[in-house]
Amino acid sequence: MTGLEKIISQIEYESNDRCKSIISQAEENAKGIIEKAEEQAKNIIGNAEANAAKKAEDIKQSAVSSAELGKSKVILKAKLETIDDMLGKALASIKSLDDKEYFEVIKTLIINNAKEGEGVLRLSDSDVNRLPKDFISSVNSELGKGKSVILGDSTNTDGGFVLVYGDIDINCSFDAIAASKRDELRDALNALLFS
Numbered sequence: 001m002t003g004l005e006k007i008i009s010q011i012e013y014e015s016n017d018r019c020k021s022i023i024s025q026a027e028e029n030a031k032g033i034i035e036k037a038e039e040q041a042k043n044i045i046g047n048a049e050a051n052a053a054k055k056a057e058d059i060k061q062s063a064v065s066s067a068e069l070g071k072s073k074v075i076l077k078a079k080l081e082t083i084d085d086m087l088g089k090a091l092a093s094i095k096s097l098d099d100k101e102y103f104e105v106i107k108t109l110i111i112n113n114a115k116e117g118e119g120v121l122r123l124s125d126s127d128v129n130r131l132p133k134d135f136i137s138s139v140n141s142e143l144g145k146g147k148s149v150i151l152g153d154s155t156n157t158d159g160g161f162v163l164v165y166g167d168i169d170i171n172c173s174f175d176a177i178a179a180s181k182r183d184e185l186r187d188a189l190n191a192l193l194f195s
Helices: 003-047 050-095 099-113 125-129 135-142 174-180 182-194
Strands: 117-123 147-151 161-165 168-171
Touching (some): 003 050, 099 161, 117 125, 135 147, 174 182
Antiparallel strands (some): 117 161, 161 168
């Protein structure tokens, strides 16, 4: 199991515990709302005639539906917050990897996103300062024929890079990747955590 897989596994474990707590609290709140609605409905039924009894039942059903809807909204909000929190933690974990692991992630992204021709690799100042000595030559040796990269001016990213081919910029900053894949990641994490 790689360091990244361990980090993701730990995040999943913490998120599951947090979700269970939030869901349990939401269910308890919904139960209290339902109990209160049932009590109100019993009072109306006891004090009214046949028409009032019918109306009380309608009110009870509406209150139960409203409580269930409220519970669903609270649970959904908790799930989305948990997923966003997990994405934030995952990005922070990637950004804080040691130099060797961090630049392995960068290298994989470059290889997966490189186009034909010579691309200009633009890293942040902090990444340029910790760039392994033979990194560019190592990347170029793994790129397919007709592909290469050179190190260009730094860019304003917080992890990741921008790969430039003439007028085309391929933004592979970690924040841009997460933003572009947010819905896909939410669906995948939702399926993993809440199935």
